[in-house]
Amino acid sequence: MKVLIIDDEKGILKMYSEYLQTGGIEALQATDGQAGIKIAKEQKPDVIFLDIIMPRYNGLDVLKDLKADPEIKQIPVFLLTNLPAESSGDKAKSLGAAGYLVKAQYEPKMILDIVKSAATYKQNQNPPGEPIK
């Protein structure tokens, strides 16, 4: 199982990647939106975690582009950000995000749980993890 994390904060990338790897999951990393979309197209991960505030290419714009591409639009994308849901939750929902998670509230173990339930999601197409706002 492959997970792509797109975040400009290297500490966050390292933290979630290490934890996911201990759970036997391959963690792909991208430090900006463009690199993230490129990896998503090449590697076709099972789940994508996407930050919102990133230099140059905002996470919501990345989400829009991910959902506009027929090859990768079926991959569930979770926004994993420290922006409160009230500021971007509705926009994320309208753009087709599978969930909106505030990093400070989600320890790596909870992220692993969400990845596991995302596998179930792929099979029966039910949204996993924290329901979107």
Place this chain on the structure above:
Amino acid sequence: MRNRYEKIVEIATWIVLIIIIFGVRFLPVKLLDNDSVYILIGGIVSFALLYYLVIYKIFARSKRVYFKMIADVVLIGVLIHLLKDYGQYFFALYFLPIAAAALELEFINALLIATIASLFVIFEIFLSSQDLLPGTNQFFSGGWQIAIILFITIFCRMLAIQIRQERTAKEESILKQKSLELEAERQKEFLSLTSHQLYTPLSIIRGFVSMLNDGTLGKLSSKQSDAVCEIHTNSVRMVNLVDELLSISRIQAGTFSLDKKFIHLNEVVDGCIDSLCKSKQNNNIKIRVEKGDLPPINIDPDKIRQVILNLLDNAIKYTKEELTIRTSATKDGQMVEVIDQGVGIDEADFEKLFQPFFRGKNILELDNKGTGLGLYISRIIIEKHGGQIWAKNNPAGKGATFAFKLPAM
């Protein structure tokens, strides 16, 4: 816009007046004696000077209208007097300054003022008619004329001033509202970015410490494990503190809002119990959960989660062995109760329990780390949902119950 119309009509008034005076003067029939016309012209010029030089220069805008009004009354009075028998036909001239005031207003208000002024002028002409009121002398008729002119002038001017002031107040209140909305939007943006900046380092600390704590990054010695456990507990506390402070800032900025959806309240309770067991894993307190059979309810699950966690966190501070959380249906909604077995609430504290920064006497003896904001934020959240939150001591001195009720709709 307002000044332009006012000035155009005002200038038109003077032009029409002067044309009429000269028209009267050069009519083939001798209508007036020469002296009257010269006095009339002198009077009008004096008033013109009074209007544009004295009143405009000396008085502020708010006072100017009243002085202009007095000048108008005197001018019309002099005009009617000098025009003698023909004076009553020139009352309508005063429509021009009235129209100047009315043009600033919306159509309906302007129409109202013009109609009222017309009615008074018609009434005045009717009263001053010698045929309709036989036996009235000229003095009596002139008295009526002046009284009616005075009345028309004051009434219409006052009405125009009042309507203008109301409109200005309305415009100002709309502007103020817009600026408040803009300010609230800025505050919201500021708080979003602040929370982002505060949470980012905290989430990394919390995440890595949780990995050290659960052994993901290798086995720790007993002393290391204790130290890491302390760091973990305190990083969670720090996240909760930032949560509380941001909630307070949102409440004060008026940007605290709910994001409601239909969800099972029992699911929210389960989520709280799960996260509590993770963070309080070293605690031996047993949490009894009694769930009622409840339909989905329209709530903001994150905010209600914050309330339940706060009530459970408080209860854990008091309880040594067991606490109960119970959900049930009420007549018009759903209720959550958190029942502890602690020392209960001091009678004097009941009133202030849900006030900001209040910390109960009993809790200060057990824990002095809180901000005193948790119950206040809980109250705001529940009230925003249209519900109620309260506390009571359990019978036989066995601790206290904190409960809240949420309306079904």
